[in-house]
Amino acid sequence: MPLARHGRHGARLGAAGLLTLAALAGTGAAHADAAAPRALPAGCSGTSPITCHYGVSPGNYDVTVSVGGAASAGQTEMWVEARRLMLPATRTAAGAVATYAFTVNVRQPEGQPTGQGGTGNPGLDIRFTGSNPQVSAVSVKTAAQPLVAYLAGDSTVCDALTGPYTGWGQMITPAVRPGAVVANYADSGESSGSFLNNSALFPALLSKVRANDPVFIQFGHNDKQTSASSYRGNLISMITKVRAKGGVPVLVTPPVRRLFDGNRLTATALHVNGVGVNLPAEMRAVGTAQRVPVIDLTATSRALVESLGPSASAQIFLRSAVDGVTDNTHFSQYGATRIGGLVLQSIREQNLPLTAYLR
Structure with a gap:
C-alpha cells in the first residue's frame, strides 16, 4: 500500500485517550x-x-x-x-x-x-x-548504547514524511524514556517477503541489532496473495536471524481495515487474504511454535473499531472532510496514536524488553 502524496499535517493531539503531558510524568x-x-x-x-x-x-x-x-x-x-x-x-x-x-x-x-x-x-x-x-x-x-526497539512493517507502521498519513510507529515515541529508542524501518507497500529480501530493509535493520534489542515484526496488509507456507517461512526466517544476533523478536498481527458488513468487520478487514489464508492466525501459530511473543493487534484493533461502529470508527482512519482523502486502511494522526497505544498496552502486559523504559 504505497502512501499517497499529501502535504497537509494531521490534526494535533487533544482528544481523550491520546498521549498527553500526564504520560510524561517524572520526565519534566x-x-x-x-x-x-x-x-x-x-x-x-x-x-x-x-x-x-x-x-x-x-x-x-x-x-x-x-x-x-x-x-x-x-x-x-x-x-x-x-x-x-x-x-x-x-x-x-x-x-x-x-x-x-x-x-x-x-x-x-x-x-x-x-x-x-x-x-x-x-x-x-x-x-x-x-x-x-x-x-x-x-x-x-x-x-551510550541505548536499547533499540526496531520496527519492521508496512505503511501502517512507518515514519511517513508528510501528512495526513501517519504510522503508529511515529506516535509511540513519546512513551519511551531516555536510554531506549525506536528505530522505525517500516516501509510502505512491503509484504513479509519483500521486506525480508530488500537490502535497505530487513538486512539493514539486522546489521544493527544488538543483544536484547526487541524487533517488532508486523506484516499482512500487503501479503494479499502470499501462501500460508511462504508467510510462515518469511516470519520464521526473520525470527531466526534476529535471535542469531541476540535480539528479541516480537510478532505483531496486522491492525484491521475499516470494512464493515453491518456492525462487524469483514474477513478482508481481518486479513483473510485473496488465497484464503488467515494471516493473523498463521502469525499466532508461528509465535506459539517458535516461542515468540505475539502482540495480537488484529484482535485489539478489531475490538476498538467495532466498538466505535461503522460511523465513529472513521476517525481512526483518513477522512476526506478532515484529511483530504478517504482511506480505510491508513491511519489519521489520531488513529495512529490510538493504535500505537494498543501496542504499548500489550508491551506492558507481556513485560517485553521495552517495558522498563516506558513512561
Whole structure:
C-alpha cells in the first residue's frame, strides 16, 4: 500500500485517550524563571514553528530540551525527523521552564528506508509547534548504547514524511524514556517477503541489532496473495536471524481495515487474504511454535473499531472532510496514536524488553 502524496499535517493531539503531558510524568521539571525572555538556542530559528537543525551523523542521540521561559504562557509540541512525536502539547506558565529528555534515532533517509516520499535532511531536525511554541535550550549528545526497539512493517507502521498519513510507529515515541529508542524501518507497500529480501530493509535493520534489542515484526496488509507456507517461512526466517544476533523478536498481527458488513468487520478487514489464508492466525501459530511473543493487534484493533461502529470508527482512519482523502486502511494522526497505544498496552502486559523504559 504505497502512501499517497499529501502535504497537509494531521490534526494535533487533544482528544481523550491520546498521549498527553500526564504520560510524561517524572520526565519534566518546571520552575519559574524571572529572567528576560531568552534568545533561541543555537541551531534554531523561526517562531511558529521553531525549527532546529544539528549536523550529526546517523546514530542515536540523547536530546534534552527546555520549553517555555518567555514572558507569555506557552503551548509547545516537539517533533523530530520524519514527523516523530516526542513531546505532546505541553503548556508552560509565563516565565516558567520545563525540561524533558529523550533518545532519538537519526537515519538517512530519515523516513522510509527506501526513500519513498522523500529522504529528508541529513542530520537531526527538530520542530517545535503548537499555539505558542517556546524553546529556551536544546542539548544533543551521542547516546551510550541505548536499547533499540526496531520496527519492521508496512505503511501502517512507518515514519511517513508528510501528512495526513501517519504510522503508529511515529506516535509511540513519546512513551519511551531516555536510554531506549525506536528505530522505525517500516516501509510502505512491503509484504513479509519483500521486506525480508530488500537490502535497505530487513538486512539493514539486522546489521544493527544488538543483544536484547526487541524487533517488532508486523506484516499482512500487503501479503494479499502470499501462501500460508511462504508467510510462515518469511516470519520464521526473520525470527531466526534476529535471535542469531541476540535480539528479541516480537510478532505483531496486522491492525484491521475499516470494512464493515453491518456492525462487524469483514474477513478482508481481518486479513483473510485473496488465497484464503488467515494471516493473523498463521502469525499466532508461528509465535506459539517458535516461542515468540505475539502482540495480537488484529484482535485489539478489531475490538476498538467495532466498538466505535461503522460511523465513529472513521476517525481512526483518513477522512476526506478532515484529511483530504478517504482511506480505510491508513491511519489519521489520531488513529495512529490510538493504535500505537494498543501496542504499548500489550508491551506492558507481556513485560517485553521495552517495558522498563516506558513512561
